[in-house]
Amino acid sequence: MRKKEEKETPLIKQYNDIKSKYPDTILLFQVGDFYEIFGEDAIKCSEVLSIVLTKRSNIYLAGFPCHSIDSYLPKLIQYGLRVAICDQLEEPKKVGTLVKRGVTELVTPGLAINDNFLKIKSNNFLASIHIEKNYLGLSFLDISTGEFFIVEDDKNKILQYLTHFNPSEVLFQKNKKNFFDKLIKNKYYTFLIEDWIFDYSFAYEKLTSHFKTNSLKGFGIENLKLGIIASGVILSYLHNTHHVKIQHISSIKKIKKEGYMWIDHFTFRSLEIFNSINNDGISLVEIMDKTITPMGGRLLKNWISFPLIDIDHIEKRHQIVQEICCNDEIRIFIKKKLKYIQDIERVVSKIAIGKITPRELFMLHKSLEIITEIKKIFLIQKSNIFISIGNSIENCDFISNKITKTIEKDPPNQIEKGKANVIVKGVSKELDEMRMLYFSQKEYLDQLLLHEKLQTQISNIKIGYNNIFGYFFEIKKNTKKCNIPSYWIQKQTLSNSERYITEKLKNFESKIFNIESKIFLLEKEIFFELINQILKNIKILQKNSKIIAKIDVLFSFSTISLENNYVKPTMNNSTELYIKSGRHPVIEKKFQSKSYYIPNDILLNKKNQQILIITGPNMSGKSAVLRQTAIIILMAHVGCFIPAKEAKIGLIDKIFSRVGASDNISLGESTFMVEMNETANILNNLSERSFLILDEIGRGTSTYDGVSIAKSVIEFLHNHHLRPITMFATHYHELNNMNISFQRIKNLHVLVKKINDNIVFMRKLVPGISEHSFGIYVAKISGMPKKVICRAKTLLKKNINEKKKKEKLYFYLKEIEKIKTYQDDLIKKIKNLLKNK
Structure with missing residues (x-):
């Protein structure tokens, strides 16, 4: 006989009905003071949260207290899970049947606003992408700050924007799944959206409705059809995930491609701008970030992601940095005051969403x-x-005054029953009267007790309270019954005492309980009225927040400039680059004394020094010089001073790099394939003001192929009509004579001194070529076994001798060919003479 299936309880049926609407989420189901989790969700949560998993009536069960959600929710989101929060929508005490429940919020990695999840100095962007043919529309929203961006560009530049914004979640349409899986699989958390939502009219209406405008012309995005679709999808996604209080999203900003320097994602990675390639390494942003406020930290990353190419704007930033550097009073004052300014951008978002606490609001003041x-x-x-x-x-x-006139100083985090201490006295006469009655209950009970003692002549009466009977009078059991008045009602007999209630005591109790609830509701009403008044001025708060962020970033620039002896670069509209005694801002930090770091001069122009071919052994510092030059250019265009003695920098609109190599095994691409892809990207996207650093092009294949490719790339760049200024590091000595045939190519090498059997890397760039690669010496100091080193020297000597023999043979062969050519010409001439005669 089959075991009879257990009947589904009303609670489990309600859970299953709600869960069926959110099949791809973890459902947190409120039951009293706990969030319960059932079935497969419970198994998953017990693993992620390390909470107890139990089994009841063949259903897995886990849970945690509702007040702990701020601790547990971030862990689920960081794990990459979507979480639906299902709350009780009515008071259980007022309902005789099953409590009504519903999902009040759906939290995803791109929509998190919890402080425990968010990184203080980093944005948490939600991205939406819409592609048609070879063009794309992109939109980025940080719901925690209200920043909303829109852009349209070539389809091949998707990774560029994703690298800049680094979204926590990416939305795209279902019919593009295969394309995006190949492009961004395992890099970003993604979510598929129904194709029909990617509709222009639907998106346009969503945006105009949200911003309460007739058109989008005021934002300068009216003609960005694909971008509007992507932005509309984001607003639709917010609505579908129950994020409807979004008044703080008060504007949408177009990313002006023509106003910023182009840096591809390969270059951001190779220059280690935001993340070091090595686990214990330091990124550029770590050196540059001396910001104090969270807004400043986020703005700094934005500025570095989008360096300016408007000289007036760049010079304005440089001028402010210089003014701060020269004004000790301002600099000290800013440093002292900024640390007391909270994250206004995220506070504003909490105000709009309705999740601001009284303490946070007072800190805003x-x-x-x-x-x-x-x-x-x-x-x-x-x-x-x-x-x-x-x-x-x-x-x-x-x-500020409105907050101080409404909220007490040092208020609690929450408005709670029985703790009426958030709203200032005098705001509400009704609230003051209720508080007086509520907080004078002890005096009232003392008077009532005295009255009963006089009436009954019972001296040992006490007033007590418990959750079952409420307030009661308690007397000893041996008290004479004749003294107990008739209006006393007996409720409980204990071993040593008896408990009574009176109508007056019960009336007071009822009044106090009602007042407690009324005070709680009235305080919340006044608090939310204050929030609504602040919301009317949300744009003012956001504007001031942005100004403070800018001050913070420019203060950060002045701090690092003074600490590290940076100088103000001279920016101009030329295509020339001159850096005197340039230094790598990250590498120099590793030296205990700055005098140990060897600076270098760089000169590049389109007239006679367009391409620098740099040779030198491994570990001599070739790559560092390439990187430091690109970083100095980047820092100057961001508005920061630079690590050098002097610099004149012509406007650069694109920085490209091909530095380092790594396999892309997940996509089946070898080191050489990655190298060629990145090089092709550079050669196909050159501009008149591009700056290139190329390191060891062609080394991923055979020597002859590699030399041919490297030489061909250099020739291409030299002969290109745009003449991009370029630094090219190489081990191929075959390239050293290119300067003879190509007038704008110059040779530099890293100076190396040989002392006995050892060499010293001088780290100094000097004109000319490097005669040796010193590869065996590098192998020696790396700890290679002595036997291997000796054998390598023998083989090297043999190879050199063989090479010399080959060179002699080639020389003799060429001489013979010359003689043969001369003989053939002479025979032809004699024949012609005989024929003519």
């Missing part, structure tokens, strides 16, 4: 006070630059 101080000190400076910054800061005193 403190931040606004400091911003007012910053405004005042800028306005009293002599510098027009500082005065202009001061004037740009909006006055927020009215917001």
Whole structure:
């Protein structure tokens, strides 16, 4: 006989009904004070969260207290899970049947706003991509800050934008799954959207409805059809995941491709801008980031991702950095004050979403006070630059005053029953009266107790309280019954005492309980009214937040410039690059004394020094010189001072690099294939103002092929009508004579001194070529066995001798060919003479 299936309980049926609507999520199902998790979700959560897994009626079960959600939810999101939060929508005490429940929020990696999940100085972007033929529309939204971006570009530049924004989640349409799987598989968390949602009219209406405008012309995006579709998909996604309180998303910004330097994702990786290739390495952003506020830290990364190519704008940043460097008062003041400003961008988003705490709101008031101080000190400076910054800061005193007049100083994190201490006295007369009654209950009970003692002549009466009876009078069991008044109602008899209630005591109890709830609801009402008033001025807060972020970044630039002896570069519209005593900002940090670092000069121009071919042994510093030059250019265009004694930098609109090599095994690409792909990308996307660094092109294949490819690439760049300035590092000595045939190629090499059987890397670039690669010496100092080194020397000597023999044979062969050619010409001439005669 088959075992009879157990009947599904009403609670489990309700859970299953809701779960069926969110099959691809973990459903957190509120049951009283706990979030319960059932079935496969419970198994998964027990592993991820390390919580107890149990089994009841053949159903797996796990859970955690509701108040712990801020601790557990980030762990689920970081694991890459989507989480639907299903809350009780009514008070259980008021409902005799099953409590109504519903999903109030769906949290995904791209929509997280929890402080425990978010990185303080990093954005958390949600990306949406729409592709038609060879063109794409892209949109990026950080719901935690309200930043919303839109762009259209060539399809092949998807990875470029994804590298810059590094989204936590990427949305794309289902019919493009195969394309995106090949492109970004395992790199980003992705989510498939139904194809019909990628509709222009639907998206346009979504955007205009959200921004409450008739068109999108005011944002400058009216003609970005594909970008509008991508942006509309994001807003639709927010709606479908129950994120409807998004008033802080108050604008959408077009990424102006023509206004920023182009740096491909290969170059960001090879220059180690945001992440070091080595586990214990340091990235450029770690050196440059001396920001104090979270907004400043995020803006710095944005500036580095999108360096400017507008000289006026770049020079304005340089000028502000110089002003800060020269003004000790401002610099010290900024450093002191910025550390007390909270993350206003994310506070504003919490206000809009309705998840701001009283303490966070009061801290906003403190931040606004400091911003007012910053405004005042800028306005009293002599510098027009500082005065202009001061004037740009909006006055927020009215917001700050509204907060202090409504919220108590040092308020708690939450408004709770029985703890009526958030709203300031005097805001509400009704609230003040209820509080007086609520907090004077002890005095009232003391008076009531005294009254009963006088009435009954029972001196040992006590007033007690428990959850079953509420308030009660308690007397000893041996008290004379004749003294107990008739209006006392007995409720409980214990071993040594008896408990009674009275109508007056019960009326007071009912009144107090109602007041407690009323105080709680009224405090929340006043608090949310304050939030709504602040929301009306959300754009002012966002504007001031951006100004503070800019001040913070420019202060960071001045700090690193003073600490590391950086100089202000001279920017111009030429295509010439001159750097005197340039240094690598990351590498020099590894030296205890800056005097140990060997600086180098670089000169490049289109007239007579377009391409520098740099030779030298491994470990001599060729790659470092290439990288430092690209990084110095990048830093200058971002608006920062640079590690050099002097620099004149013509405007660069693209930086390309082919440095280092790594297999892309997941896509079946070898080292050489990756190298060729990256090189092809460079050669196909050159501009008049491009700067290239190429390291060991062709080394991934045989020597003859490699030399041929390297030489061909150099010839291509030299003869190209755009003449891109280039630094080319190589081991191929066959390239050293190219400067003879090509007038704009110059040879440099890294100086090496040989002392007995050892060599010393001088790290200094000098004109000319390197005669030796010193590969065996490098192998020796790496710890290679002595026997291997000796054998290598023998083989090298043999190879050199064989090479010399071959060179002699080639020489004799050429001489013979010359003689033969001369003989043939002479015979022809004699024959012609005889024929003519």
